[in-house]
Amino acid sequence: MGNTNQAIKRARQADARRDHASQQRSRLRTEIRKYIAGLTKDSDRSSLAPVQGHLDRAAQKGLIPKNRAARIIQRLNARLKRATA
Numbered sequence: 001m002g003n004t005n006q007a008i009k010r011a012r013q014a015d016a017r018r019d020h021a022s023q024q025r026s027r028l029r030t031e032i033r034k035y036i037a038g039l040t041k042d043s044d045r046s047s048l049a050p051v052q053g054h055l056d057r058a059a060q061k062g063l064i065p066k067n068r069a070a071r072i073i074q075r076l077n078a079r080l081k082r083a084t085a
Contacts, residue, residue, distance in 0.1 A: 028058055039083040
């Protein structure tokens with residue numbers, strides 16, 4: 001714990017931000033798992049769009065690294081191609 005009012009407040013803010021970010025990351029991972037579970041022969045490219053948007057937004061906000069978001073999108077796209085082939 002900090003010794004000054006500023007340090008105490010910064011620690012409190014860091015805790016709140018960390019809690020919020022971990023909830024968002026968890027929600028993102030859940031969404032990815034649901035997308036993968038819902039893949040069928042009939043799936044098309046439009047089913048990937050919402051997940052891709054959320055990944056791009058998370059990267060833009062700094063929740064996950066940009067390259068990680070790109071890698072996940074690439075892998076999901078490959079899964080989509082395999083599922084529909």
